[in-house]
Amino acid sequence: xxxxxxxxxxxxxxxxxxxxxxxxxxxxxxxxxxxxxxxxxxxxxxxxxxxxxxxxxxxxxxxxxxxxxxxxxxxxxxxxxxxxxxxxxxxxxxxxxxxxxxxxxxxxxxxxxxxxxxxxxxxxxxxxxxxxxxxxxxxxxxxxxxxxxxxxxxxxxxxxxxxxxxxxxxxxxxxxxxxxxxxxxxxxxxxxxxxxxxxxxxxxxxxxxxxxxxxxxxxxxxxxxxxxxxxxxxxxxxxxxxxxxxxxxxxxxxxxxxxxxxxxxxxxxxxxxxxxxxxxxxxxxxxxxxxxxxxxxxxxxxxxxxxxxxxxxxxxxxxxxxxxxxxxxxxxxxxxxxxxxxxxxxxxxxxxxxxxxxxxxxxxxxxxxxxxxxxxxxxxxxxxxxxxxxxxxxxxxxxxxxxxxxxxxxxxxxxxxxxxxxxxxxxxxxxxxxxxxxxxxxxxxxxxxxxxxxxxxxxxxxxxxxxxxxxxxxxxxxxxxxxxxxxxxxxxxxxxxxxxxxxxxxxxxxxxxxxxxxxxxx
Amino acid sequence: xxxxxxxxxxxxxxxxxxxxxxxxxxxxxxxxxxxxxxxxxxxxxxxxxxxxxxxxxxxxxxxxxxxxxxxxxxxxxxxxxxxxxxxxxxxxxxxxxxxxxxxxxxxxxxxxxxxxxxxxxxxxxxxxxxxxxxxxxxxx
Numbered sequence: 001x002x003x004x005x006x007x008x009x010x011x012x013x014x015x016x017x018x019x020x021x022x023x024x025x026x027x028x029x030x031x032x033x034x035x036x037x038x039x040x041x042x043x044x045x046x047x048x049x050x051x052x053x054x055x056x057x058x059x060x061x062x063x064x065x066x067x068x069x070x071x072x073x074x075x076x077x078x079x080x081x082x083x084x085x086x087x088x089x090x091x092x093x094x095x096x097x098x099x100x101x102x103x104x105x106x107x108x109x110x111x112x113x114x115x116x117x118x119x120x121x122x123x124x125x126x127x128x129x130x131x132x133x134x135x136x137x138x139x140x141x142x143x144x145x146x147x148x149x150x151x152x153x154x155x156x157x158x159x160x161x162x163x164x165x166x167x168x169x170x171x172x173x174x175x176x177x178x179x180x181x182x183x184x185x186x187x188x189x190x191x192x193x194x195x196x197x198x199x200x201x202x203x204x205x206x207x208x209x210x211x212x213x214x215x216x217x218x219x220x221x222x223x224x225x226x227x228x229x230x231x232x233x234x235x236x237x238x239x240x241x242x243x244x245x246x247x248x249x250x251x252x253x254x255x256x257x258x259x260x261x262x263x264x265x266x267x268x269x270x271x272x273x274x275x276x277x278x279x280x281x282x283x284x285x286x287x288x289x290x291x292x293x294x295x296x297x298x299x300x301x302x303x304x305x306x307x308x309x310x311x312x313x314x315x316x317x318x319x320x321x322x323x324x325x326x327x328x329x330x331x332x333x334x335x336x337x338x339x340x341x342x343x344x345x346x347x348x349x350x351x352x353x354x355x356x357x358x359x360x361x362x363x364x365x366x367x368x369x370x371x372x373x374x375x376x377x378x379x380x381x382x383x384x385x386x387x388x389x390x391x392x393x394x395x396x397x398x399x400x401x402x403x404x405x406x407x408x409x410x411x412x413x414x415x416x417x418x419x420x421x422x423x424x425x426x427x428x429x430x431x432x433x434x435x436x437x438x439x440x441x442x443x444x445x446x447x448x449x450x451x452x453x454x455x456x457x458x459x460x461x462x463x464x465x466x467x468x469x470x471x472x473x474x475x476x477x478x479x480x481x482x483x484x485x486x487x488x489x490x491x492x493x494x495x496x497x498x499x500x501x502x503x504x505x506x507x508x509x510x511x512x513x514x515x516x517x518x519x520x521x522x
Numbered sequence: 523x524x525x526x527x528x529x530x531x532x533x534x535x536x537x538x539x540x541x542x543x544x545x546x547x548x549x550x551x552x553x554x555x556x557x558x559x560x561x562x563x564x565x566x567x568x569x570x571x572x573x574x575x576x577x578x579x580x581x582x583x584x585x586x587x588x589x590x591x592x593x594x595x596x597x598x599x600x601x602x603x604x605x606x607x608x609x610x611x612x613x614x615x616x617x618x619x620x621x622x623x624x625x626x627x628x629x630x631x632x633x634x635x636x637x638x639x640x641x642x643x644x645x646x647x648x649x650x651x652x653x654x655x656x657x658x659x660x661x662x
Contacts, residue, residue: 049614049620049623049624050620052550053617054611054612062558062561062565065608066565068604331634331635331637332627332628366610366623367614371603371607374591375646376588376645377607378541379648381623382641383645385625386628386641388625389625
């Protein structure tokens, strides 16, 4: 039987942050590790469209057309043939009132992060205090934020958003912006006092998107391929960390393995994995770190410990989507190629903070957008061409906390189910629209829509950290409530979510816990 | 003739393409339309009267783009919506419709707003016409 000092299950953001911290210490990383089945052979989306090979974009088996029948069958970022592997794990259903949406967890090498927007934002102490229930402080994470940002490479700017994002991050120059976004930020620099008086703060996003070469990764080419492939070296993925650690020989990597079960004794943890052929193998370790991703970890522990329909709290950030129009750019050319996320904003109302990410629609097929307009498709297409140079889409997040009616469990058929009926509507849309107007940007709250339940992909809170955990909760050092040697390091353990992307904090918290394991003395 | 008959498919593609782009489709698009129907028959399963609706729209040359939005607002899309949207996907990715999908800069703000107004009014006109036809022919 193979013995490892430390075993990490999962090679997503949490797993790789832990592995980076524990490298060279006798760690094994176990991962199912699905990879893409195809490559995207074009320099840019524009080149691919000009080439006119429909199958290269829509998929060899026309995978991009899955949403023809059921619009909610697949998130736009997960439709392309080259992105399918990102979410082809365990099936789950999300129930939101009468609506049932199906999804799949990630078994991919690098996890769901293969499809992320790459915003890496620190939580501040104000964030943790405002959303509550955190048994650790921002100062407990600070050194790990620094370490990870240095490892990953962040582009952005120190601007008005420093009060929300912190001043410590060393950043490369910000990504190039489309004309409408550049104008918006330019206007904000002139009228910032008025905007601030209305609660709005705008600036550059902080992204794991390189604008300069960093370590062994080249700068991003801004080919607008993000919806078609995850193989983009200029955008950080935990896969790059995995590759580095493997090449350096700093970890033992066991790919194609799924964790089936584990048993803990006083001195070690014995765990069983299964490969794609169904062959099982047992391993022994002093410490087991579960970094499988919130839903995968929840599924494992519910099946192991859950009796009589146990339910775990479930938190997500499904955003409100609000088109924002800058009419002076209607009819203009789209201009330079860029990245989906353009600007970042925070809306501060009496200390309650919403996050606003403004996106441009380049990088998506126009056909993906047409059904959202309540007009005949030919009119919609013509209008899209006129309006999109002057249109940004605001994704607005609110803080998220556990609530009684939002839970995850295993149903009578053994399927993972998320019940998510509670989706408070954003009460600030009119005020946000009012705050944008002085900048020449106009939004109609009536045009806002809510992303479907489960489409926030910021899953968290199923095994929350507590000072004194109860069943299905964790200590602040990541240990399960009933364990000494088994820890959870992924998003499961975040007890609540400020209105900010959680990825960097998942990673920093994982690195913090991993450091604690190295120092625990047993 | 069955609805996946190549002749039937070609006829409906030619009609939908004409409604969308006011011209005949290139031969490559006709082939792709057949291919998708053959490879992904699962996407074109029709319930109730959907298939008959599509056939009627094509044979009577009704306002397909005007009727389609009235059938669209459901959890699962009507067969007409699926077929017309398919034409859009194939046109965008087929490399022969760049003038429709890769937009050129308008010379002035006035011309831009003129085109916005024109396309909006045209859209509303087709919606009204489509609504009336849907009622007359009982599409649902």
